[in-house]
Amino acid sequence: MDQTTAKWRVFELSFQGPREGNPFTEVSFCADFIHGEDSQRIGGFYDGDGVFRIRFLPQREGEWHYRTHSSAPALDGLCGAFLCTPPEPGSHGPVGVLDTFHFAHRDGTPFYPFGTTCYAWAHQNAALREQTLCTLGRSGFNKIRMCVFPKSYDYNRAEPECYPFAGSPQEGFDFTRPNPAFYQNLEDCIARLGELGIQADLILFHPYDRWGFATMGRQADMRYLRYLAARLAAFPNIWWAMANEYDLTEKSPGDWEALGSLLQEYDPYRHLCSIHNWGKFYDHGRPWITHCSIQRVDFYKTTENTTLWRQEYQKPVVVDECAYEGNINHCWGNITPQEMTRRFWEGVLRGGYVSHGETYVHPRDILWWSHGGELHGESPARIAFLRRLVESLPAPLSPAEEPAWSTDYYWDMTCGVIGEEVYLFYFGGYQPAFRVFDLPRGKRYRARLIDTWNMTDEELPGTHEGNFRLELPGRQYMAVLFLQDEA
Amino acid sequence: MDQTTAKWRVFELSFQGPREGNPFTEVSFCADFIHGEDSQRIGGFYDGDGVFRIRFLPQREGEWHYRTHSSAPALDGLCGAFLCTPPEPGSHGPVGVLDTFHFAHRDGTPFYPFGTTCYAWAHQNAALREQTLCTLGRSGFNKIRMCVFPKSYDYNRAEPECYPFAGSPQEGFDFTRPNPAFYQNLEDCIARLGELGIQADLILFHPYDRWGFATMGRQADMRYLRYLAARLAAFPNIWWAMANEYDLTEKSPGDWEALGSLLQEYDPYRHLCSIHNWGKFYDHGRPWITHCSIQRVDFYKTTENTTLWRQEYQKPVVVDECAYEGNINHCWGNITPQEMTRRFWEGVLRGGYVSHGETYVHPRDILWWSHGGELHGESPARIAFLRRLVESLPAPLSPAEEPAWSTDYYWDMTCGVIGEEVYLFYFGGYQPAFRVFDLPRGKRYRARLIDTWNMTDEELPGTHEGNFRLELPGRQYMAVLFLQDEA
Incomplete structure (x- = not known):
């Protein structure tokens, strides 16, 4: 046996392939992974410098064989095998839906999301990213909402360290050439979250853009999703969030349906997938949507509506935005820690889940909600207290x-x-x-x-x-x- | 000229009449009051001990003449005159609707209701009633919700000092014989409120009854309203509240329509008239209803709905129950003073009006909301602060x-x-x-x-x-x- 990997750990293969032309678009590359009668075709991706990779998340123990397929002769017909050993302690596999309204890992371990929000933390400098991870490690949060694409919005006017495509704001971007360095950083962030036991609720599209990533067109969006899935789907702690505030983007319902279905096709592990609203809810009943990711649509009454939303959609309800603890000007970012905590209790006791965010005015505009860094508020400790209580109970709560x-x-x-x-x-x-x-x-x-x-x-x-x-x-x-x- | 009275002061005539039989039902008695070409027929009432009275609220200055009509010869054809002088300082006449959504006295002085609630204060002992009036005099409230009939409910299990009809709980009550002593006390309470500049928002029917007053039948209800109007309509500070929580009583919509229209007929001054809900709102669009007296129907969102209610009914909105400051078991009676104050601000800034109530656990079960007595809470001072601000503005607020x-x-x-x-x-x-x-x-x-x-x-x-x-x-x-x- 060439290699060994544990169940629910990323198994990665890398090969040298062609560099000429545009290897991102001109070279097809995938592999079949075979375990007895079980065969899965897994897409590969170009990682720059002539390197092609395939990532696979084995979900069965025992002997796996693989064989590559490519339009490039150097990448075609490569074979090998590896042994998948039992999962490491604490490794429970991707999270899925349990009993209509709740969540569990693949091995049956219940998962109660107590999430937070740092939209653009992966785009900050290395020191700030380290601080964010350090803060997360000490917090009680086990899910984080974060964007693939950089963010342009109030308090978010700085340029990111790195862009998802080749090019620059001055010269424009080539949407046919992803930037490997950008994704390597993103993957590192996701892997580090995984080590902390934190699910990466990864936002694939969002409207707060000044670089053109929100309006690339259907073909570029499809290539982007395919590339993203090939790079990231093997991470066990991925959740797909098709959009933050889909209804503020220029995409049509037809676009979302096409992209949502396509992602299902590209993702062999069928990670959780949601789409988040600004005003009007998306139809969370659509088959590619596994759970409701909700922004409250009333200024006063938020997670108190969890029971209604459960009834309507018959899926897990995650109120991912019910406003944030803080004191900025916008009303969605200036509730008290008491109110943030109260909204958690109201949602969780109704059999739903709630996400935190923090937006305190900061001398250098480092707000947890977007940049990460340090937590300054008083609600995280109370949210962790609630999480410990919920996890001590024999089963999930229902209203x-x-x-x-x-x-x-x-x-x-x-x-x-x-x-x-x-x-x-x-x-x-x-x-x-x-x-x-x-x-x-x-x-x-x-x-x-x-x-x-x-x-x-x-x-x-x-x-x-x-x-x-x-x-x-x-x-x-x-x-x-x-x-x-x-x- | 026999007598003199000021405009908007009660002018009362009393006469000796028959005592035999049932003078309440067997003797008709009224008078015409004439001022130039203006003639008003005003109903009289029997006050026990052979005394018949007529009360009139003159709304025009100058010389008024009157002449009585009765089925009893001793009370028929009695004539007299009086001079109505200009109103006393601070006397502005009854309150009516101003500009669709607001209120003003008859002389045009704006009236901004900042009300409180003491349902059964008039049924408490004299010492407690005095304390209530003393507290009200020091408070910033200018309207009070209070019941004619005694109340039977949690924290209200004691017998009243006096009953509105002849009889007793043991022997039963004779609904054809009002108890003059009961009304004399009630009138004293209303007059004393008037001296404090406080409107008596008088609740005529309510469901919290163990004596039968809530289920007397249509005929007795009609006699009761006629008697009440004859005794009380001349008080300038009366508002009629047809019911507290009409939808918990056994009366039908037909009953309410009949009683509401009848009261209009009996009340020559057309005092403000409302009907208050428990769950479902009454149709506040009905012509006998002058303004919306609302109990919030959502556990979380209360006076924030004022704008919607204004739009729907095109009448003044008074949120008479949005829960009370206190700490009793019931959720409607255990909000914080901060939240009580906040609900006032939310309603008032939307061009509505809000009422206070207080329900702190008390060693002798004396809760302001029902019994009066002392205020213990922290919201009344803040409500008075808001009232001073609103009264300092040049006109009423709109959303x-x-x-x-x-x-x-x-x-x-x-x-x-x-x-x-x-x-x-x-x-x-x-x-x-x-x-x-x-x-x-x-x-x-x-x-x-x-x-x-x-x-x-x-x-x-x-x-x-x-x-x-x-x-x-x-x-x-x-x-x-x-x-x-x-x-």
């Missing part, structure tokens, strides 16, 4: 439905449940001094009083059943967790 | 519309305007460190920075015009007022 024995019970409390085993009540900005609860008859529950802001979690004495009153501290941001007593 | 020179300008700020003369921006729970404003070209504005929570109002140096940036303190609950510079 409570009115119990048969009561009416109007849940209307003034947010409640997430796991069957009749777990009830997690949350009072948000309200400040009750007590509440009356009404749990399923004939079952006994232990109770925990949780201060979601001060991050305390206190076991209350005794057990509770049926209809009972519980004293509460009369302050905001409290939750009560009832766990069925197994005794 | 800002998108200016022609800009798009998406107002979507993330709340803004109330008076033509192009006044712009009042509010950032609510958001905490911007600066904002860019865009005011009409060619006009100059002075600016004031207002901290709506800390109640500071600071004139900023210089003047502003067109598109400009303003530094803000990066904390919640800030407003900026721009006033056109006359210089």
